[in-house]
Amino acid sequence: MIELGRVSLSFMKGTYETYIIVSGIIAENNTNYESKISYKQNKLVTQCTCKLWSAEKPCHHAASLLLKFIELQGKSNPQSLNPLGLSYISHEGVHVERYGTLVKAAPQLSGAKMNSTFSSLQYTLINRKVVNFPAPSRWKGKLSINLIPAIELQEYKDVLYVEDKYSYRFSLVDEENESKEISLFDVLYLFNWKTGEALDLPNEVRELVSKLKLTDVIGDIQDYIRIFLPLKEKGLANLSINGESWDTFPIEDMEYRFSINPSPRKSFLNLELELFTADQKLVPMPSPFLLFVSEQGWAGSFRTKNDALLFFKTLIEDFERETSFHKKYLHSASRKGIMSEWISLVSKDNEIPFFDPTFKKIFMLNTKTFRKVFLAFLDSFGELGFKTSFYFKEDRKIVFQVPKNNLLEGVAAFYQLLLPLKIPIFYDQQQIRTWKxxxxxxxxxxxxxxxxxxxxxxxxxxxxxxxxxxxxxxxxxxxxxxxxxxxxxxxxxxxxxxxxxxxxxxxxxxxxxxxxxxxxxxxxxxxxxxxxxxxxxxxxxxxxxxxxxNIMTMENMPVYEVDKRYDEIARPYQIAGYNWLRFLYEHQFGACLADDMGLGKTLQTIMLLQTLKDKLKKVLIICPVSILYNWKNELEKFSDLTWSIYYGDEREFKTDAQVILTSYGLMKKESFSTFAEEHFDILIFDEVQHLKNIRCLGANAARQIKAKFRICLTGTPVENDLSEFYNIMDLCVPGVWGDLGLVKSTSKNKNRLLARRTVKPFILRRTKDQVLKELPEKIENHVYLDFSQEEKEFYQQKLNAVRANMISSGSKRYGEVLKSLLEMRQLCLWQKQPQFQSTKIDFLMENLETLVTEGHKTLVFSQFTTYLDMIQNKIKVNGWKVARIDGSQTIKKRGEQVEYFQNGEAQIFLISLKAGGFGLNLTAASYIFLMDPWWNPAVERQAIDRAHRIGQENKLTVYRPIIKESVEEKVLVLQQSKRELFRDLMAEDDDEYFSGKLNMDDFQHLLS
Known part of the structure; x- marks a missing residue:
């Protein structure tokens, strides 16, 4: 069995003088038997997995293992004890086909059996002498590695597709000579076929061999350089390329270049990446670039393109964050091994060398630049920019096919990101440039x-x-x-x-x-x-x-003298508002005071008028009818100015009054008559959003009135679109935009920041959160209610009918759709089918019973006066005291109702949103119910601010009852989606307002 090479030792330990432990495998009749022997103090113990073995009578397998061990001991140390006096065994040994190669396993040696191990074989040396495997010695000398074009090696002459492929040959160099007749045996030994010596491989060489075992015997030169170069840098190896030392090749940097060219695909452009030498010669694409290429690149080894796109995005983000999240996406790539090796290298800041056989030069890839380039690519074009990519090896370039619009939209950002890296971009063979x-x-x-x-x-x-x-x-x-x-x-x-x-x-x-x-x-x-x-x-x-x-930065704003009476009345932010108004007045510009509702815009304006009293001959204040008397009361309370109300059937324009109060309706009616000949020192528009429509008669009439200085007062300078903002600012600062006809058509989102910067000095806005730290807490609650079963069925039946009508008629008429939407909103409030039902009124009555009992005062808002009638009837049945304001009442009647609630017995105040949304001070309330939500939060905000304002001492709780799975839920979603316009035009941290106008897409969303 020893002569046939069927005995393989797997473990040896000890000497005859101390103890011996030997284990191994013996092959017989196509079966492997595991045997073990131990020897200590002249006592021999054996074990074997065969059926012949017993402790009393050891088998021939154990005997073969012992004899093999004695043979090896005798070869490595001929003077050692040989108890059985065996002579050396001799037969034809194994050999290798080519010197200087890696033998990954013993059976690959010529003449070796399938289950052979390196230590169990005999070897035929160059001189034909057959020897046993020697005891390995310590490593000495230096490994020499030569990378050779595969086409030049005899064994690959007839192999297809070996162009540009390389293989390797090893030799051992010491102080005396170079030994080329060697082999590397797996990660274990270097065997010298000339001397029969074996050397233990040092750990660094073992790591190298481990990586080589994962590659083909012929491969990309860059992969071999990646594997071999670290060993050279540690001084353990020499590296040559086709016989020329690595150290003799010149080293150069590479220059990136991107080019935008036509694509064969319609609506696409090619973004091409090439690398150049300093003298503008093309350089082959280094291996790491193939990480981002799907066709002829490594990214093509993913199961799907979506897997590849996720990998691209995550890997590049990992470059920036120094994380490793890409690994979870890499598992589906068949070439994940080599990809991981290169990712590990390019993720660190270093210079990776790449050899170009054409120029016989070494080019250095800066990994930091590499990462920045692909990070810029992702930031500019997104992961979809990588979706279709090709590597053209002969042309030495990578091509990304990018949708034309995406590429042209992102190229400016790409250019700016590449600019610090000095990487040019070409379009149609001309270098792209910025506008100088x-x-x-x-x-x-x-x-x-x-x-x-x-x-x-x-x-x-x-x-x-x-x-x-x-x-x-x-x-x-x-x-x-x-x-x-x-x-x-x-x-x-x-x-x-x-x-x-x-x-x-x-x-x-x-x-x-x-x-x-x-x-x-x-x-x-x-x-x-x-x-x-x-x-x-x-x-x-x-x-x-x-x-x-100075005015743009609000620095060094002059502090003006103010009437002493305001020392104990005005708050610091109101004094600042007065100084701002006064500054603009002195420079004869115009002002839009856009403070949050309830912050005292009226008082700040009166402070200006009172302080300028001796200079003013005539001031015109235009406001909604509902607050004419509020202005009168505030003027009497906070100033000595003489006033006159120009309103009503028996109105008279008193020329001796310093302040004239009138309504928007009368202004429109008499702008070309009563007001045409007058010239005012100051013109004030309160609640100027009434003139927000640039095309309305009111806005046109307002422009006819002559005044030296104009003030617009509003808590919502924009509700619907940018043209409203243009209009209102032009009313207070005429000509600030030039010809308004030229700016209407450009009222798009991209103009908002520019519009804000242009008129920033003329508009001042403070919110309650910024200036009223002492204002009591306001809590807003959305209360979701379920229809009763009957209500739900009736609502769904009506909704299906509305949808069917819209589909069958293809109706796109604004009025028709609005009517349908109004009907669905009302069905959330009440239904008559056949009996009256209202889940919301039941919810309201239940809560009012508790609040009235506890002594709280409550505001109830609705857009529908019919609905308020229904609620009022229910309240009267319970015997509760109620006040009410709607559009049918006179100014006097409204004032009486406010007084009845604020200082009288009324516990509940019913208010229509349209009639009571502004000009009221209802600080006695501590609870608010907004019964029907609407898409413009500015309207709801105005309602809440009737109570949440200066003078409020109670915590304010707001309830918005919402019917689940109805149009009301979608109204809330729509509100959220349309809050950006006001934030863009006003303070960055205020998102209370938005584009409140509905378009056809909004309708379809609400009724879907």
């Missing part, structure tokens, strides 16, 4: 209320102004792709107006330049200041710039 504007203003003669300017632009600038789309981040011009920053798009918004509409073309006197004459109202000084900030100079003097800076 040379636009400037030239100041002409000065007028008190006007700026006379010349706008000077180059032909190139004019080409950009006329052809660029404000919504795009780029312009495709005759000179290639020009990128536009957000600030440059802001410049374009102004320049398109100036050159197309407002400017008068003049002779520039210089070839290549154009000149446009402009006459801008003084109120547009901040527009010119904004352009100065955007890089367009020449319009303002230094003094004017300083003035704008």
């Amino acid at each position: 504007s040379t636009i400037r203003f030239e100041r002409n003669k000065e007028r008190l209320d006007w700026f006379q300017l010349d706008l000077v632009v180059s032909d190139e600038d004019l080409d950009v102004i006329r052809n660029a789309e404000i919504t795009d981040n780029f312009l495709l011009s005759n000179k290639g792709l020009v990128l536009l920053s957000d600030e440059q798009k802001d410049v374009l918004r102004f320049m398109k107006r100036y050159t197309k509409f407002e400017g008068e073309k003049k002779d520039a006197g210089t070839k290549g330049l154009s000149k446009f004459g402009l006459s801008l109202q003084r109120s547009r000084i901040f527009e010119l200041f904004e352009l100065k900030r955007l890089g367009i100079d020449g319009a303002l003097t230094q003094e004017e710039e300083d003035f704008c800076h």
